[in-house]
Amino acid sequence: MSREPDRTELFVDTAATREATSALSATLEGDSPGAQSGQVIAILGERGSGRTHLATRLLQHSRTLRYAPALSKYIDAMASDFSDVYRRLMGDELVFSAVRAQADSWYADAVADMLAERGFDHDIVRQLRDGVLLPQAVVNRLGLMESALLRETGRRLNAATGLKDLSTALVLLLRTGSDDRTKAGQRRGFPGSVKEWLAGGEPSEVLRERGITTPITSEVTALDVLAATTRLYRGRRARFLLVFDDLLVGADQPQPETLLALRTLFESVADAGGCLVLTGDPDLPELLGPQLWQRISRTVQLRGFTDDEVRSFLTALQGVRTGRSELAPFTPESAGYLARLSEGNPRATLQLGNEAYRLAGTRQPITEDVVREAARHQMIALGAAEVLGEVQQVLDLNGWAYRRSHLLGADADSRADFWVTFDDRADGCALLLSEAILASEDVAAVIRRVFAIRQAAPGAAVILAVEGLLDVSYTSGLKEILGSEPIVHAVRGFSHRLTTLLNAARLRLPPVVRDSPWTDVGHRLDQINQQQSSIFGLLEQFFDHFTGAERRSDEQLTQVLRRELAGFAGTVAPPSGPDPRVRETAGVPAEVDRLFVEASGLLEELSRFGETMQAAFADTVGEASSLILRRIRSTTHFTSAIGYAVLLRELVAAFHTGIAEWYATYPADGPGSLSPAAQERLDTLCGNYAELVEHLPAFQLTPLIELYTKPGRWADRTGPRQKMENGVVLRKLTELSDRVRVAVNESANAETG
Amino acid sequence: MTPARSGVNPFHLSGWPRMRPLCPWEEPQHRQFYVAVDRTETAFEEFVAEMADMVTLLRDGRLVLVTGETGCGKSALVNRCADWVVQQMTERGAGCEVLDLTAALNGLPEDSIDNRMSAVCDQLFVELTRRQLMRADAVTSLEPHREVPRRVYPHLPEATPRPTVLVILLPTCELADEVIRYASLARGRILFFVESPFMQANDVRHIVESMERWGSPITLSVGELEEGDVRRFASDRLKRHAEKGEYPKMTEDTMESLTGLLTSVSELQRVFHGVYEELLGSSDWPAEVSFEDVVKFRFRRVSRGQGTDHEP
Secondary structure, X not given: OOOOOOOOOOOOOOHHHHHHHHHHHXXXXXXXXXXOOOEEEEEEEOOOOOHHHHHHHHHHHHOOOOOOOOEEEEEEOOOOOHHHHHHHHHOOHHHHHHHHHHHHHHHHHHHHHHHHHHOOOHHHHHHHHOOOOOHHHHHHHHOOOHHHHHHHHHHHHHHHHOXXXXXXXXXXXXXXXXXXXXXXXXXXXXHHXXXXXXOOOOOOHXXXXXXXXXXXXXXXXXXXXXXHHHHHHOOOOOOEEEXXXXXXXXXXXXXXXXXXXXXXXXXXXXXHOOEEEEEEOOOHHHHHOHHHHOOOOXXXXXXXXXHHHHHHHHHHHHHHHHOOOXXXXXXXXXXXXXXXXXXXXXXXXXXHHHHXXXXXXXXXOEOHHHHHHHHHHHHHHHHHHHHHHHHHHHHHHHOOEEEEEEEOOOOHHHEEEEEEEOOOEOOEEEXXXXXXXXXXXXXXXXXXXXXXXXXXXOOXXXXXXXXXXXXXXXXXXXXXXXXOOOEEOOOOOHHHHHHHHXXXXXXXXXXXXXXXXXXXXXXXXXXXXXXXXHHHHHHHHHHHHHHOOOOOXXXXXHHHHHHHXXXXXXXXXXXXXXXXXXXXXXXXXXXXHHHHHHHHHHHHHHOOHHHHHHHHHHOXXXXXXXXXXXXXXXXXXXXXXXXXXXXXXXXXXXXXXXXXXXXHHOOOOOOOOOOHXXXXXXXXXXXXXXXXXXXXXXXXXXXXXXXXXXXXXXXXXXXXXXXXXXXXXXXXXXXXXXXXXXXXXXXXXXXXX | OXXXXXXXXXXXXXXXXXXXXXXXXXXXXXXXXXXXXXXXHHHHHXXXXXXXXXXXXXXXXXXXXXXXXXXXXXXXXXXHHHHHHHHHHHHOOOEEEEEEOOOOOOOOOOOOHHHHHHHHHHHHHHHHHHOOOOOHHHHHHHHHHOOOHHHHHHHHHHHOOOOEEEEEEOOOOOOHHHHHHHHHHOOOOEXXXXXXXXXXXXHHHHHHHHOOOOOOOEEEEXXXXXXXXXXXXXXXXXXXXXXXXXXXXXXXXXXXXXXXXXXXXHHHHHHHHHHHHHHHOOOOOOOEEOHHHHHHHHHHHHHHOOOOOOOO
């Protein structure tokens, strides 16, 4: 159920608000109720321009009029279709009561007409028409022919509404005793059935038996019933005011048949002397089309505050805050600067103004610097939750799968705020959210993130959404890096542009080949192979260079190798100590940590070929090094194994990081087993590792293990080594996730104990 | 202070609720209170003619549908017809019982046909058991199905201790389908009476056409008050009580002036009973009831909200 927003404590009278208020008064006020034709009023403006504020202001104003509307209702129509708007309107208890009261008035008229025709009971007739007497009471107390009167009322309602189902349902509400006496646990009776059906529910058995078989679910049906309901007010004393706020904002273009039904609604509202207020974006006329737009009797354009109005607004704001209506502590200059930043947008003006007050504290006056600081703080903070919601809404509406805050690589910068995947595409799209981009440091931070993501997921698309303000001088540079312009949330049409960009990104991504259930995995492996090829290519280059070259300094070569490999791993691996790929592991129990250290240690050992190379260079004769290198090059799958070792190290490190973050997210807050959420996340992490390690088969390491363990070969040359058995290594890597899961749970149970 | 004169309300039937329809099968003296208004006399004659020698009732069972607007005397007509059947069967030495289930749905009137019929069937079972109108073995075999009409009604003719005509007065129906379903459940020696203020001529036609294969129901209709009905009704009640005490008289002119203004016998009874009750309550009631007395009474009744009258 929608709620009327209460944002009326601060109000600046503008030409637009005066125009809207005046139009409403002209419709609802007058000496001869029913004579004035109704209106459909459109209030157009950018987001934050005060549409909702004005809409609720109109509702309040209507209640102060001499002929206050019998029915007034506000519906937040954002991202809703008309059937949803209808359901929320008619599902409201007060709206149902108002409709029922209107049906009662038709019944009262039928009873009054019958009595008047007889030529006596004049006082009863008058009181019935004035609504002083209830028709049911009169029928009951005088013993009038209820059946005939109900039939006559039904005939009239049918003629007025033009909808047989609606008139049939309304008559069921009129019967003597057909009231809300249905107690809890009893069957719901006619009122309950009618209310449920009117609110979009399935017609109950009692309604179906009376010919009402169609639920009000489609947009067209909903609009038809709504239009028919408004016709209950035609030529009557009672008026109504309906406000559909943010109409078609974030919604699809209506279908032609929906527009036709809307047209009927507009006409019915006008005929009935009611008032329908629609607020929306400036493109609402385009969405409704010119023919329908002609039926809008009044359009009110909300533009940004002028500088004077901003000053008035800040003065009023100060009045609300302190009771003193004055511009200070703002100066005319800072107020002007605030107006430029907010572009006169009332919501932005209010937010910036409040934030400037907060930041200024006791510092007086509020300078331009404070306003700038406020802009950075407040626009971001207020935008963040909103933009998250809008992004999620876009993704949900399009049915695209996504993960929030998804780490694509080991680097923290490779985190996508949304990692969006598509059923028909083999790769995904990283959606980055950025706070305001007002300085070069902001741009640098974005570039770091884009590069980290490109490195971690070379085939992924990247889209940047800016939550706050974007300095336009950076736009073209960001476009070159991203491939598309960043989208700014504060600018209208964010959802639409995001949808467009995501669709475009989707089309650029490689399609899924549908002939294998493992195609996604296959594509991922292709990427891994690409990375491996690069590593192998580098190694080949190095070896070729070495074979044909004069001996060089060991140290030099080692450094070169390390530097080159570090380029792939994203970091320079030190010979010992904690794995730098793994971020903070504080809070991870020792037993759990040990499993990771053990697994990464094995892989570290297997891939320490830099040190091996050093041994080769230590051979002053040169025969040893040549022998090693020949063996290396002749050993089947050796280079491939090196690549697998590197990737498995990355995988273990990422898993380790994931578990560390898990401990940070779900800290043990006392004895007890894991919460369902914690357990679910743990299962996901372990499942991801198990799935990935399955496609990075550890047996590919066998050539390295064999080489490592064979006596007299490189194992002998490189000093003491840990025990390395093929089966043990493989198990420790392939079963790592199971061991981790058990260790985590045991650790939790130990805390319990 | 002058003591209040005691008067007699000529529109009050001693020992009977003021708005309850006449019921001769329960109160035999009511037979003489029927007045030929609202086309009820004609309808009764039609019923008698349709029933004829009772052969169809005894062989196939029957359903009688009475239609007419609220307050036009449908219930009183049904009671009169039921009473006539009881008399006929008694004269023939056969058993006949009236089972009044018209209040079986009180509190649950707005329900589906299935639920309504189940509730009525259950109430019927209660009545038959309470009045020992079923053999013990029938009670045992029907008890599990007491809410399932198609498992109960067809077995009733054989369930009574001796051959007995069961006159079953059903609650008001507004849907033709419900009437058709009851009609299809009739069996020899079962006579259903059902009344409806909401059914129109086309509904009745639909019911008759639907039942052609099983034997058409008897359909009766009552209407609004016709020319002379107000005078006929008022005169009857005033004359009937002439010997029993004093009360204000009502002139022919007053009666005539109300013709066309009061449209049903229920409205007539309610107004006249109320006006006399009000007048007789004062210490110096007038010699005559005037048109103005009627109008004022109605307005006071509505505006003061003197209780709520629900017809049984």
